[in-house]
Amino acid sequence: MLEKTKGIVLHSLKYSENSLILIVYTEEFGRQSYMLSGIHSKKSGTKKLVQPLSLLSIEVYYKSSRELQKIKEYKSLSTLSGIHSSIAKTTIGLFIAEILYRTIKEEEKNTNLFDFLVNSIQYLDLSDKGVENFHLVFLIQLSKFLGFFPHDNYDTYHTYFNVLHGSFTTFTENDKNLLNENESLWMKKIINMSYSDLQQLEIAGSMRSLILEKLILYFQIHCEGLGQVKSHKILQEVFSADSRNL
Numbered sequence: 001m002l003e004k005t006k007g008i009v010l011h012s013l014k015y016s017e018n019s020l021i022l023i024v025y026t027e028e029f030g031r032q033s034y035m036l037s038g039i040h041s042k043k044s045g046t047k048k049l050v051q052p053l054s055l056l057s058i059e060v061y062y063k064s065s066r067e068l069q070k071i072k073e074y075k076s077l078s079t080l081s082g083i084h085s086s087i088a089k090t091t092i093g094l095f096i097a098e099i100l101y102r103t104i105k106e107e108e109k110n111t112n113l114f115d116f117l118v119n120s121i122q123y124l125d126l127s128d129k130g131v132e133n134f135h136l137v138f139l140i141q142l143s144k145f146l147g148f149f150p151h152d153n154y155d156t157y158h159t160y161f162n163v164l165h166g167s168f169t170t171f172t173e174n175d176k177n178l179l180n181e182n183e184s185l186w187m188k189k190i191i192n193m194s195y196s197d198l199q200q201l202e203i204a205g206s207m208r209s210l211i212l213e214k215l216i217l218y219f220q221i222h223c224e225g226l227g228q229v230k231s232h233k234i235l236q237e238v239f240s241a242d243s244r245n246l
Helices: 081-085 087-103 111-126 131-146 181-191 195-200 205-222 231-245
Strands: 002-016 019-026 030-037 055-061 069-078 160-162 167-169
Touching (some): 002 087, 030 055, 081 087, 087 111, 205 231
16 A cells, blocks of 8 residues: 655665665654665665655555565655764764664554654754754653653752662662762753753763763663664764864
């Protein structure tokens, strides 16, 4: 059956000299795998359209029992000039795409999640300040939709964030799941932030890297099969090398 939907490119795999398997999170069908032929044709902009986080309008031959769907036509839904022209944004985009590729497995419609992702991608594309902290807030906000958003019970007595339980607690000696007090305070701040607050988040590069490591650990604990995330190392290198220009 021929269907129309919108989609977010998460990942691509080379299938042949002229074909790709494209992993796309769609508005109507959740995560889907598509065979895409003719990628080296003279069609303008083909390669850009299949870059991670590209937003597409697609027409597909959809059959629920089929593991590999086929795309009839596709075009850009929104031009992401910022993400594709900025090294910092491109690197963040690759990291976000990897996280989504590894965490979103459902082949079913989830309008709220899809809208959140599109809005997040477009915000990253257009933003010009606070970009270096975008991925921290993104991960926390994504956890809402994945079902393990941290519980903000931080107070005078509960000042240690427990990555296993997703909440703040008192200090327990030898508990390897606890962040220290400084790390936990930053977690509390990020939990309560939205993208519009990014400009006010002043965090040292070393602490940003450490909090990212803790957030990835948090995801690994609560997302079965997440495994080792690779792109965040590149992310840290980019920001460390050129932090003054972000």
